[in-house]
Amino acid sequence: MKKAFPVYDICALSDHQHDDLLISRFAPYLQKHQNLSMAHKHSFYHVVFFTEGGGTHAIDFKSFAVKPYQIYFMVPGQVHSWSFEGPVNGYIINFSASFFQSFFLRPDYLDNLPFFSGNIDDEVINLPVNIHLPVVSLFEHLVQESSDIHRLGMDMIKALMLQLFILIARQSEHSNPAIAPNYNYTLLQSFRKLTDKNFATLRLPKDYAALLYITPNHLNALCNDMLGIPAGEVIRNRVILEAKRLLVNLDLNITAIAAQLNFADNSYFTKFFKKYTGQTPEEFRKQTLNYGHQ
Numbered sequence: 351m352k353k354a355f356p357v358y359d360i361c362a363l364s365d366h367q368h369d370d371l372l373i374s375r376f377a378p379y380l381q382k383h384q385n386l387s388m389a390h391k392h393s394f395y396h397v398v399f400f401t402e403g404g405g406t407h408a409i410d411f412k413s414f415a416v417k418p419y420q421i422y423f424m425v426p427g428q429v430h431s432w433s434f435e436g437p438v439n440g441y442i443i444n445f446s447a448s449f450f451q452s453f454f455l456r457p458d459y460l461d462n463l464p465f466f467s468g469n470i471d472d473e474v475i476n477l478p479v480n481i482h483l484p485v486v487s488l489f490e491h492l493v494q495e496s497s498d499i500h501r502l503g504m505d506m507i508k509a510l511m512l513q514l515f516i517l518i519a520r521q522s523e524h525s526n527p528a529i530a531p532n533y534n535y536t537l538l539q540s541f542r543k544l545t546d547k548n549f550a551t552l553r554l555p556k557d558y559a560a561l562l563y564i565t566p567n568h569l570n571a572l573c574n575d576m577l578g579i580p581a582g583e584v585i586r587n588r589v590i591l592e593a594k595r596l597l598v599n600l601d602l603n604i605t606a607i608a609a610q611l612n613f614a615d616n617s618y619f620t621k622f623f624k625k626y627t628g629q630t631p632e633e634f635r636k637q638t639l640n641y642g643h644q
Contacts, residue, residue: 374441392428397421398442401441402437404417410591422473450508485518541584550592559581597634
């Protein structure tokens with residue numbers, strides 16, 4: 351049976367472009383890769399800026415209404431899909447983690463930008479009117495530079511992308527001063543990075559508190575204050591998210607997914623998943639599959 355819900359690696363979409371960079375207007379990109387409307391995962395950073403269009407765009411199974419002058423930032427490993435209504439246009443940038451690391455002495459530079467945190471609610475930004483033209487101008491300049499590489503062209507592209515990211519990061523800070531980097535924000539980001547790496551093996555807040563050199567009570571207070579949920583729920587949500595990402599891949603059966611997530615057996619994984627989502631893994635997979643065919 352043909353797999354109805356494939357998982358793509360956008361790295362393979364580079365075609366004649368540089369292996370770690372693809373810049374394009376969105377309409378021709380969409381026309382060429384219509385199969386990407388269904389859920390897929392990518393190994394690249396993925397930036398999509400809409401100037402025209404409607405419909406929905408889902409990131410890690412959370413759906414957003416597509417609007418003009420809306421920009422999406424996605425980090426490697428996230429699953430996303432879209433269902434557009436009418437003509438859609440804008441711009442797209444795919445780039446590898448190593449693309450920027452060669453440009454900075456700080457390899458974690460992108461991690462410190464609020465929209466590349468991996469937190470979905472920070473990744474979708476409706477741009478204020480006052481920066482519509484500057485953002486479009488930067489994207490146009492990027493398209494031109496990538497289609498006709500000049501001497502030092504890659505450096506120019508990196509400089510333009512950095513200018514774009516800083517411009518939008520400043521807007522994010524104006525709309526939500528709480529995201530401006532401070533000790534607690536940095537600590538929370540460190541906790542999230544640790545859960546990304548260790549969620550399959552470390553399931554208790556005290557494990558992460560020890561890695562952060564703080565007490566479990568401090569970690570819980572931090573999460574409750576900044577996220578509105580305790581640390582244990584942050585860890586569980588990360589496990590559930592990874593389970594959903596794996597369930598999209600039909601090459602993996604439920605038993606293999608349970609083992610990959612370090613559950614003792616299939617039954618325990620199913621009970622855990624249903625307790626926190628209201629669905630069995632099989633029900634979630636079937637529902638997501640049916641959504642992809644709508």
